Amino acid sequence: MGRVALVTGGTRGIGAAIAVALKAAGYTVAVNYAGNEEAAAAFTREHGIPAYKWDVSSYEACEAGTAKVVADLGPIEILVNNAGITRDGMFHKMTPADWNAVINTNLTGLFNMTHPVWGGMRDRSFGRIISISSINGQKGQMGQVNYSAAKAGDLGFTKALAQEGAAKGITVNAICPGYIATDMVKKVPEKVINERIIPHIPVGRLGEPEEIARCVVFLASDEAGFITGSTLTANGGQYMI
Structure with missing residues (x-):
């Protein structure tokens, strides 16, 4: 069996594609999901990848969830922080609940997921932390102050943690996708796209x-x-830095 990889938000969209690709590359893969049990069950049936339910915005849930994956599959050596949500709205209409939900999942979720596996990676002198940020964390986006702030924070998290992991054989990198043909994007009216x-x-x-x-x-x-502390942009040239 290959190294164990865990993908959060891994049963649909980009996360599902990541999980399937990692399995095809020889990794032993597990995915996390937050709520859609029907989609998770269908994903597991189709791809033979076990799915575990917990909320990445809860540190205690992440501790328990990662411990379950380790008990079932072995030490987590690759962590892909992909789970994310949106609560879009213009800033003057944004509520504290909208702000906190996005920050707690999209930014604090990186801490909650990475912290429980970090010690093991240090002990084994190997690890890969890969976080899925966004083009809107790089350039900002009207109507997404909460999302843009969280995704920009993911990049700061990546750069700082990479410096701590480098001497221990752990790389920490981020990927910033642009507009990807997921179900969420496909819901946008075709005329707008x-x-x-x-x-x-x-x-x-x-x-x-x-x-x-x-x-x-x-x-x-x-x-x-x-390669560590890097941000890989994959946006078709829409935003270049």
């Missing part, structure tokens, strides 16, 4: 979840051992 989104993407199309998954597989590999 064709007239307001795609014209701003130089490659002229939405990205595919599998394209983000291939980035993760590379960063998880031994060949990527000299």
